[in-house]
Amino acid sequence: MANLYFRYAAMNAGKSGILLLAAHNYVERGMVPLLFTAEIDTRYGQGVITTRLGIQREANTFNASTVFDLDLIVKLAPNVACIFIDEAQFLSREQVLQLHHLVHVHGVPVICYGLRTDFRGEPFPGSTYLLALADEIEELPTICGCGGKARHNMRIDEHGKRVTEGKQIEIGGNDRYLAVCPKCWHLGVQTSRRPGKGLVAPEGR
């Protein structure tokens, strides 16, 4: 039985790397994964899924006019075993419903990776509907500078100051965003480069 999955994370959690590892599992078994990423995300060129550890793969792109129906899938990969979508927060409500239909009426598993909320704490359109409709929702963990679990994205301006207003989407490098825990996000604390707290062996050794 096919499922719709949403694996969300804060920025720089390694989502694309985990996507490529999962897709590779299909390739190794002789099965065909079909990869998509958002056309809007051109950080590493268009139609490329890239990890910070140096791996990259080509991918199809989607934009606002893409229709995820059987025609598209059959055209791209009639033998598809699983659809992978990176930057899934940029999907529209209609596109999430199309993917949900592909999964539950046509039996094609779909695994989406994306952000949950923007720097203001607002969910993206794709996240809203994936969270509402996905069969399995999973958080990919990452770490706040304070040691807590990072679940929010703080936007930083060019002087390193926190920004709390502005447009939802501003594609940028890692340097404009900081993944932080809920407490640091509420209090506006930036603890980005903190070393571990330092352990001391017992009895003065």
Add this chain to the structure above:
Amino acid sequence: MANLYFRYAAMNAGKSGILLLAAHNYVERGMVPLLFTAEIDTRYGQGVITTRLGIQREANTFNASTVFDLDLIVKLAPNVACIFIDEAQFLSREQVLQLHHLVHVHGVPVICYGLRTDFRGEPFPGSTYLLALADEIEELPTICGCGGKARHNMRIDEHGKRVTEGKQIEIGGNDRYLAVCPKCWHLGVQTSRRPGKGLVAPEGR
């Protein structure tokens, strides 16, 4: 470290019963749980959380003007160990943010129980923001008549026919809604009263 939890389910999954069992764990340890339910839900009287197995407890009610700040909590239960909220899909965006603040700035754990989507597949306001901001999201499972996992709510009219348009909120008994799996929801199938498929012992016994 306190967390904000969202435990969602389709209708009639036993959410209120699970809430009362969890709150009882606090009472048994001499700790104080603080219970809320939606004023709008008057199926069993106002300010009462009731299970279909016959247990009920009094609860505070919230409506659109409730402010979940420290003043309210201190007034109701200064020694509170955990806040439980039933029918949490009726919370507003602001109320979810207030609860998120109570959790992460004031250290009070909050556990919310509610529906994820309405009969059209649209998330409720409270669900949208709980799914976006909760630290832990958990599905409380229930069963579709076809044997699959029920994740959607189908609205039925007085003649037993499926309804796909109408207002989001229509408080009613179990008889107006059917919890169904994604496939039955897409195809509009009502398999509400199906017995098991029948097992046969091997070798004609």
Add this chain to the structure above:
Amino acid sequence: MANLYFRYAAMNAGKSGILLLAAHNYVERGMVPLLFTAEIDTRYGQGVITTRLGIQREANTFNASTVFDLDLIVKLAPNVACIFIDEAQFLSREQVLQLHHLVHVHGVPVICYGLRTDFRGEPFPGSTYLLALADEIEELPTICGCGGKARHNMRIDEHGKRVTEGKQIEIGGNDRYLAVCPKCWHLGVQTSRRPGKGLVAPEGR
């Protein structure tokens, strides 16, 4: 597709209540659940699943010689939709393998509820094999007196002192065991009856 589930918890987390709520979901849909509990657990009489909130249901019992094969299931409930097993930590390795076979070869879902570890931190035989083979493993949360998540069971003698050695199984009331968090378990701390820490409204109100 049927699955084998293991929902584990520390003592007094409300496992039996959650089992009865889940089984009730089947009854409401006209489907047949089949209930088992351990013959060894006679706290509330034999063959009865009881919750601390006052609900109870009759159940079949299993002991070391029970064989969970198709013959048994067909004899007890040929139309079974789901098998529920309480006190599943008392299952043997062979019985877990039989249930795993029922699930994956005969398509009968099986949901097991039980303890994960004994008072010494050792897994029970049933827990060991359910943790090794279950398709879905879920922790049912409960609370330590210190506010942390209780995951261990501390055994207490008749004078209220902690016991760290002895037989694995000693059926007793709640008064002989304390559900505690990992830290309290390591340090041997009993914080069983602590009220909340007390909130103070801001600005002296």
Add this chain to the structure above:
Amino acid sequence: MANLYFRYAAMNAGKSGILLLAAHNYVERGMVPLLFTAEIDTRYGQGVITTRLGIQREANTFNASTVFDLDLIVKLAPNVACIFIDEAQFLSREQVLQLHHLVHVHGVPVICYGLRTDFRGEPFPGSTYLLALADEIEELPTICGCGGKARHNMRIDEHGKRVTEGKQIEIGGNDRYLAVCPKCWHLGVQTSRRPGKGLVAPEGR
């Protein structure tokens, strides 16, 4: 609050790749991860964690005589922010208890990656105690050739035939093991190289 994590999977699910991505999250934030792998696993040289996508990192090794106490950690990395352990199924009962103690008494998070069961369905010593004691247990998904979720490891001899008896540990390449779903494991089916089932666009297109 630190936790002990166990992320288990069948063989070839990409465990080591996910470990390296997670450790990299710490490095990017200027925090110090401490990596271990089993001395026994020399597939890629000793003291190296390698992924099938071509990334590798040096790691400390553990064997049966390693003691995971504060002395060891302080010696290797006094500023450690998180301990990562690959091939954690090879840990002993005592080593899992030492790690549990490091987490809950000394506050060092520990994330273990490993297999859950061997080719006979028996848990490894490390898996048994990690499943019994970990605060969070998570399955890293992979795929069976039949399209189901792979949860078991089938051992294959040099002629490609399934083996069901033998020693628990036999370090070998991917060619001696097949990750399969519970049903294929019970029935002994090898569907390792199956293409997708083939989709057909509606209406003859």
